[in-house]
Amino acid sequence: MTTSIHDTCFAGNRPGQSRPPAPENHSACRGWCRSCSREHSLPTGRAREQAGALFDRLTRTGTIAAPGSAAAADPRLATASLFGKARGKMFGVLECLAADGTCQWLFAFSGQYNGQWLVPGWAPPLFDPAAYQRINEPGERQVKALGSQLAALPASEPDYRKVAQARRRLSQELMVALHELYRIPNFRGEDTSLTGAVGDAAGKPTGIGDCCAPKLLGQAVARKLAPISLAEFYFGRSNRSGCRQHGCFYPPCSDKCLPLLGFMLCGAEERRNAYGG
Ligand SMILES: [Zn+2]
Ligand SMILES: [Zn+2]
Incomplete structure (x- = not known):
């Protein structure tokens, strides 16, 4: 996470004033x-x-x-x-x-x-919130269910790794499915996916x-x-x-x-x- 040196706080650096200083054009x-x-x-x-x-x-x-x-x-x-x-x-x-x-x-x-x-x-x-919800809600429920299953298993149990892997795979698949909903536009009239x-x-x-x-x-x-x-x-x-x-x-x-x-x-x-x- 980078913050440039131009960044200026506008709360607190001038007592009694919450407005920012004059605009800078960086x-x-x-x-x-x-x-x-x-x-x-x-x-x-x-x-x-x-x-x-x-x-x-x-x-x-x-x-x-x-x-x-x-x-x-x-x-x-x-x-x-x-x-x-x-x-x-x-x-x-x-x-x-x-x-x-x-x-x-x-x-x-x-x-x-x-x-x-x-x-x-x-x-x-940058996506249709209704479509997002339709994918995210059941997906998150499944990920959570595997999470509770995992919490109930001792880490030494052979099933533990299997469930952990299934959970990781499922949350990755969910993220990919959600990312596919994004449409990224620009000012040339083009429209692409996140990957694009x-x-x-x-x-x-x-x-x-x-x-x-x-x-x-x-x-x-x-x-x-x-x-x-x-x-x-x-x-x-x-x-x-x-x-x-x-x-x-x-x-x-x-x-x-x-x-x-x-x-x-x-x-x-x-x-x-x-x-x-
Ligand atoms: Zn950002
Ligand atoms: Zn360009």
Whole structure:
């Protein structure tokens, strides 16, 4: 997990102020494009300021629901859980340009929010959540059943290794089946699988495609927008390794996002120019 030296905390480094300092234009969001044989990137730009405003809103309202909406009373959307056992989460903001030259802002949280993939106002995942559930639920049940079987067996029992192997194989098969549901789009109008986007040789870590940046770029493609700038920050209790702190900016992660972003950003520059950006 890498964090660049440009990363600046906006909670705590200036007493009484939770807003980030002036935007910096380092390339936070980047990746190597195999088809263009060069890197594509987005600056942090104005998204940084908008991310600060989102941070303030989450702090003030205590919910990820739109202020004043009926969903604001939904306890599943409260931010309190981010400070508890579940720990915090990354949030991302993407500044976009529409074909008519207007600015649009897209928002995302990483992974699921309290078990939900779809929350109004937030970028959806890069797969059909209903299809995901249809595969994941029975799969997880089987993996769990083998887990309890394993817990009941003494490790010296000859069956122990067999069950352990079956469980490992089953969870690998489940991950492959779930990964096959992802559709990774780019700004050239292309659409590929996770393997197509990262290449055959690359590994696919758990959670690949579920971070803020891929979700945001996917939604920008779906809405025919051109991405301009992107910023991500962490909100809530630090992750286990401590490399994510409440109120700090981080670039998209190097293990899961970097391998995807080169493909996803392909064609973004041309579209931005076509829209007069
Ligand atoms: Zn990531
Ligand atoms: Zn390219």
